[in-house]
Amino acid sequence: MVRPAQASRAGRTTGGPGVNPAEMPADRTALRPVVAAAVSTRRGIELLLLAFAAVITTGALVLVEANQNQELTLTLLYLGLAYLALFAAAHVAVRRFAPYADPVILPCAALLNGLGLVMIHRIDLAKAANALARGNPVPDADALRQIAWLTLGLVLFVVVLWRVRDHRTLARYGYTAGFVGLVLLGLPAVLPSALSEVNGAKIWIRVGGVGIQPGEFAKILLTVFFASFLVAKRDLFTTAGKHVLGMTFPRPRDLAPLLIAWVVAMGVLVFESDLGTSLMFFGIVLSMIYVATERSSWVLIGLVIFGAGAFAAWTFVDRVQVRVAAWLDPLSDPASATYQVSQGLFGMATGGMLGTGLGAGRPDLVPLSSTDFIFTSMGEETGLIGLMALLLLYCLISTRALRTALAVRDTFGKLLAAGLGFTLAIQVFVVAGGVIGLIPNTGQAAPFMSYGGSSLVANYVLVALVLRVSDAARRPASDKSRPEPGAAPTPPRTPLAEAHTEMVSRSGAAGGAEVDTPPHGQPTPPRGRSRE
């Protein structure tokens, strides 16, 4: 990783205003004696980790069935194998379309997804038992529907890897993506409540029996938009204004883009009454501007105006007031208004450090325990220790995305990968923070785990994009004898960019090793040697 001192020095001497800080350390500090290790594709490790994830998932399923006194049959093994097969297919797609992609991201997502599926199944069992006890018809199993969504998500995952051969092509559709993203974000607000409102939050589009949350897709489209917008208009954000308290503040007239984002975020908060989506959208904007400009003043300004806006929304919007009241005192009205939050807290308290054991708790007591409150369900049954492991898995995915941003050569790729990493991190923060009472609870789905199709599908698209960028970042230049299959038709923006940059030597290089790097990861013409 980048050593902070070196990075900041580089940022000051050669970077200065207008230069993306992340751009330089990648070339400079990365030179290590073990350069050759990057050449291995590490796909084997990915497969190994995926198999490990399948073992854990199957084990979890067996535990649930045993604790719920269900029959232990071979079917469980088949389910585990089916899960492995599904992800093996995704793995094969990665092998074929992005052979140098990061080996950790997909297995982490797979494990989170597997444990989520087990938990959804476990809550299905509890619901069915409840319904039987009351003589009601047994509700449909959510787990099966979730597996269908998972299949769809993985199909889209493969399609994205297959169709998007070079992440830079996405930069061309930046404004289109931004427009579509905004429409998706705003659509539920203008639709009639019958079509868009579930449990008070107007963030749905429900047609027929299927509901999707367009905001989940909007977050990816908007990340693409901001990445391309910031690449094109970075100067706008780096013009220096006043220096106050050691921070360089932007000139007031340069605040317009941030204010527009703020208006959108406030619109979402007021018209869709959903703090989660609003916070996520604005968080993505802020983090990406910060990544692009290295100015903490933007974050400060953003947080201040968001806080002010949220305070205003709290003053005027009833639903927000209810949520905030439940946040400030979760036990104030445990019978009705704060029932969900307080039950979630009780659930986690019951779990304690080690949890009650999978299938041995009562997570179904919490309303929406398989969607928004799946963290409390996991917290109850696997305890703090299990929950921390899950959060670490999210952390891993997110840091790998940021790592990719450091390594990739082109600015758009950097911003895209960093933005997607932040998207995931912010979403987890909003969900986890909501259920543990750190921030007002909002109805967001935990990525990969919660029951809910839009979130699952959108997050697999997100993972596919990150893998695409990381493939470009880790692909060795000498591998061009095996170009990405079918990649030829994606031309660089100008033929000029086809020339190749090679590093022959640089001060401080270990042993003057000859290293070679194409200009911002440009595919160079075929060479004689194949690496595989």
Place this chain on the structure above:
Amino acid sequence: MPELVLQLTRAAFLALLWLFVFAALRVVRSDLYAASGLRAAVPGRRPSKGGAAKPGRGGGRSGPKALIVTAGALAGTRIALDGRPIMLGRADDSTLVLDDDYASTRHARISQSGDDWYVEDLGSTNGTYLDRNKVSGPTKVPPGTPIRIGKTVIELRT
């Protein structure tokens, strides 16, 4: 399920979960010391792309073969010349993307005409210098003569 078995499986499951986390972290750790932005190269494979050069010129026998950055943030960078023009600037699609405060988005172009290479300023703010003279029109670049753009110095080498 008996209580003892429940307790054991519960602990075993958590151990397994953390084992996965550590396995993933191990992969990440091995990656930390590997290259990030840099790619390993196979030494001595440069001649193999002779086919890309224009055949009539005999692989640039008489003219310069490479452009080398001798000073500035990108010092040590080398670009093989194969007849195509080289774009210099901060723009992402430049052949050589300059991380230089004094460089413009599209700063200069170095292109070939006959056996000679010419440098041409593309209306940059801070100008392009060949040796010590400011470049106004297309100017012939003899091999070994420094071209200065901000703090970056570039030379053509035979």
